[in-house]
Amino acid sequence: MDPVTDTRTPTDTSTAAPACEELGLREQKKRQTRLAMHRAALELVAEHGLSAVTAQMIAQRAGVSTRTFFNHWSTKESAILGVVGDEGPRAVASLREKLVVMTVRQALHAVMRDGIANVPVDPELRDLKKRVMAKEPSLQSMSTGNLQAMQAELVDVLTESLDGEHARDHAEIMVQVGFALTRSAFSIAMRRGIDPVRAFDQVVAVYLRDDIDL
Amino acid sequence: MDPVTDTRTPTDTSTAAPACEELGLREQKKRQTRLAMHRAALELVAEHGLSAVTAQMIAQRAGVSTRTFFNHWSTKESAILGVVGDEGPRAVASLREKLVVMTVRQALHAVMRDGIANVPVDPELRDLKKRVMAKEPSLQSMSTGNLQAMQAELVDVLTESLDGEHARDHAEIMVQVGFALTRSAFSIAMRRGIDPVRAFDQVVAVYLRDDIDL
DNA sequence: GTGCAATAGTGCAGTGAATGCAACAGTTGG
DNA sequence: CCAACTGTTGCATTCACTGCACTATTGCAC
Numbered sequence: 011m012d013p014v015t016d017t018r019t020p021t022d023t024s025t026a027a028p029a030c031e032e033l034g035l036r037e038q039k040k041r042q043t044r045l046a047m048h049r050a051a052l053e054l055v056a057e058h059g060l061s062a063v064t065a066q067m068i069a070q071r072a073g074v075s076t077r078t079f080f081n082h083w084s085t086k087e088s089a090i091l092g093v094v095g096d097e098g099p100r101a102v103a104s105l106r107e108k109l110v111v112m113t114v115r116q117a118l119h120a121v122m123r124d125g126i127a128n129v130p131v132d133p134e135l136r137d138l139k140k141r142v143m144a145k146e147p148s149l150q151s152m153s154t155g156n157l158q159a160m161q162a163e164l165v166d167v168l169t170e171s172l173d174g175e176h177a178r179d180h181a182e183i184m185v186q187v188g189f190a191l192t193r194s195a196f197s198i199a200m201r202r203g204i205d206p207v208r209a210f211d212q213v214v215a216v217y218l219r220d221d222i223d224l
Numbered sequence: 225m226d227p228v229t230d231t232r233t234p235t236d237t238s239t240a241a242p243a244c245e246e247l248g249l250r251e252q253k254k255r256q257t258r259l260a261m262h263r264a265a266l267e268l269v270a271e272h273g274l275s276a277v278t279a280q281m282i283a284q285r286a287g288v289s290t291r292t293f294f295n296h297w298s299t300k301e302s303a304i305l306g307v308v309g310d311e312g313p314r315a316v317a318s319l320r321e322k323l324v325v326m327t328v329r330q331a332l333h334a335v336m337r338d339g340i341a342n343v344p345v346d347p348e349l350r351d352l353k354k355r356v357m358a359k360e361p362s363l364q365s366m367s368t369g370n371l372q373a374m375q376a377e378l379v380d381v382l383t384e385s386l387d388g389e390h391a392r393d394h395a396e397i398m399v400q401v402g403f404a405l406t407r408s409a410f411s412i413a414m415r416r417g418i419d420p421v422r423a424f425d426q427v428v429a430v431y432l433r434d435d436i437d438l
Numbered sequence: 439g440t441g442c443a444a445t446a447g448t449g450c451a452g453t454g455a456a457t458g459c460a461a462c463a464g465t466t467g468g
Numbered sequence: 469c470c471a472a473c474t475g476t477t478g479c480a481t482t483c484a485c486t487g488c489a490c491t492a493t494t495g496c497a498c
Contacts, residue, residue, distance in 0.1 A: 036465055036474070043475090064454065075477050080456060147376060151369040158365040176430070178415075183408045183431055190404035194397045201392075216390070217397060250494050254446070278483065289448050294485060 044082055045132070047072040051090040052138045060090075060146045087152045090142065092135075098160035101125055102167060109171050115184070118168065119214070122188050126195060127207045140200050154193060161185055191217055258296055259346070261286040265304040266352050274304075274360045301366045304356065306346075312374035315339055319378060323385050329398070332382065333428070336402050340409060340420045354414050368407055375399055405431055 050071035054063045065086050069079040083089040101121055108117035131139065143149055168181035191213050199209035264285035268277040279300050283293040297303040315335055322331035345353065357363055382395035409424035416423070 034466075039464090040475075065456085066454085076455095077457095077478070078476055081476075084456090086455070147373065151372040154372060155365040155369055158368065159361065162361060179408075179412050179427070180430065182411055183405070183427060186404035186408045187401055187431070190400035191397065194393075194400045197396055197400075198393050213393075213397060216394065217401075248495070250445075253493090257446090279485085280483085291449070291486095292447050295447075298485090300484070 043072065043074055043078070047074065047079060047082060047089055048092045048132075049135060051086075052135055052142055055090055055142050055146065056138060060148065065089075087149060088156075090149060091153055091156075092132075092139075093153075093156055097125065097128075097156070098163065101160055102163045105164060105167050109167070114168060114171050117171075118164075118184060118188050121164075122192050123207065123210055126192055126210050129196070129206060131206075137203070140203070143200060154189075157189055157193075161189065257286065257288055257292070261288065261293060261296060261303055262306045262346075263349060265300075266349055266356055269304055269356050269360065270352060274362065279303075301363060304363060305367055305370075306349075306353075307370060311339065311342075311370070312377065315374055316377045316381060319381050323381070328382060328385050331385075332378075332398055332402050335378075336406050337421065337424055340406055340424050343410075343420060351417070354417065357414055364411070368403075371403055371406075375403065 047068060051063070051068045054067055054071060063086075065079055066076050068086070068089060069076045072079070079089065083093075101124075104124060105117055105121045108120050112120065143153075164185050165178065165181045168185060169178045172178075172180055174180070192210065195210035195213040196206055198204075198213065199206040202209070261282060265277070265282045268281055268285060277300075279293055280290050282300070282303060283290045286293070293303070297307075315338075318338060319331055319335045322334050326334065357367075378399050379392065379395045382399060383392045386392075386394055388394070405427050406424065409427040410420055412418075412427065413420040413423035
């Protein structure tokens with residue numbers, strides 16, 4: 011567990027950065043500690059339950075101070091979820107680019123698909139996270155609560171590309187439905203243990219074919 | 225805890241008017257303090273912003289102790305939103321009843337419409353709440369986070385009424401899309417200051433007519 | 439009216455999340 | 469080897485929230 015005395019070969023960096031270029035030692039360590047905290051958080055919640063786990067405990071198992079813990083994660087829950095926090099701006103920028111060369115619906119579809127594809131799920135922690143998420147429903151609310159933050163911005167961007175008196179209303183509905191399908195896909199992927207992107211494609215197919223509505 | 229059943233009035237049955245509430249003095253005062261706290265919370269957030277308002281401040285303005293504040297509300301935010309907390313079980317029971325005499329989609333539609341109709345909004349505090357919700361996006365996440373809690377149960381109930389191998393997946397998608405439309409309706413109603421139910425009907429109409437999808 | 443049970447309200451002590459600040463240590467680049 | 473940069477840390481503090489013991493008020497029966 012001691013990273014200093016770790017005797018593994020330097021080529022064994024597959025868990026940190028898949029096929030990335032040489033990062034600085036500083037950035038390397040940073041990611042290392044982040045991953046350690048994330049793993050510790052998941053393990054502890056799996057062992058003792060969310061309410062029985064404190065930020066101190068997570069920090070201690072990860073080998074960092076409590077203060078450092080909150081330097082990396084804005085809340086205790088974000089460490090469990092492994093939320094980085096830059097998904098919002100990235101999604102907005104991506105949508106802006108795509109709107110230049112695609113229709114509104116194509117762009118939104120692409121952004122949603124990219125978003126679910128880029129959910130960082132370390133394969134080693136995948137079923138651990140799956141178990142934790144299944145056992146603690148409040149974490150799911152938190153996970154979708156993070157999405158909520160970027161929704162308003164996406165609606166803004168989309169509104170600019172729509173015409174008509176109720177452009178904002180239409181944008182609102184499209185984004186909400188888009189996120190609904192994304193959430194469904196992620197939930198289904200977690201439950202069945204399949205690739206989230208594959209689940210997303212299936213959800214969209216089912217949605218279009220069966221004309222799910224109210 | 226039901227004041228109707230535990231307040232037996234054997235000598236005076238004429239006061240048992242179901243429409244008007246001849247509530248006990250105790251229950252009356254309780255609701256009074258609850259409303260005072262809810263109003264104080266909304267006012268303070270409108271004045272100083274969510275992060276600058278403490279539970280102590282709300283309690284003080286409402287004329288109660290801090291401890292009493294947390295005897296009524298589980299979190300600071302729930303006092304601002306005025307959340308009672310029994311919406312989940314009620315929605316599930318309602319869905320069960322409706323599934324006996326309706327199709328799956330009709331039942332879900334009805335439950336969603338009822339849900340948005342029964343949002344308790346004191347007319348006096350309505351635009352105050354509207355202003356606060358518009359100014360503090362994180363409160364919207366909290367509001368929808370409460371819905372998230374009941375989603376899983378609704379999916380369970382709906383799954384029983386669906387056939388096929390992917391019944392649960394279909395139920396998941398339907399519920400998620402249903403909540404997406406409900407959220408859109410509520411958001412639009414807040415923004416335009418119109419009746420939420422009316423907004424909901426319009427949203428559903430737009431959704432069906434324009435075939436919003438991905 | 440009077441006593442009794444139930445419950446709302448209160449004060450207090452304590453836990454834990456989260457932040458600001460100042461100091462320290464390792465990394466990078468020259 | 470030095471200097472700028474940045475991650476880490478300890479410390480103090482604020483605030484959300486809880487458990488517990490206690491008081492005050494209310495409802496009810498006699």
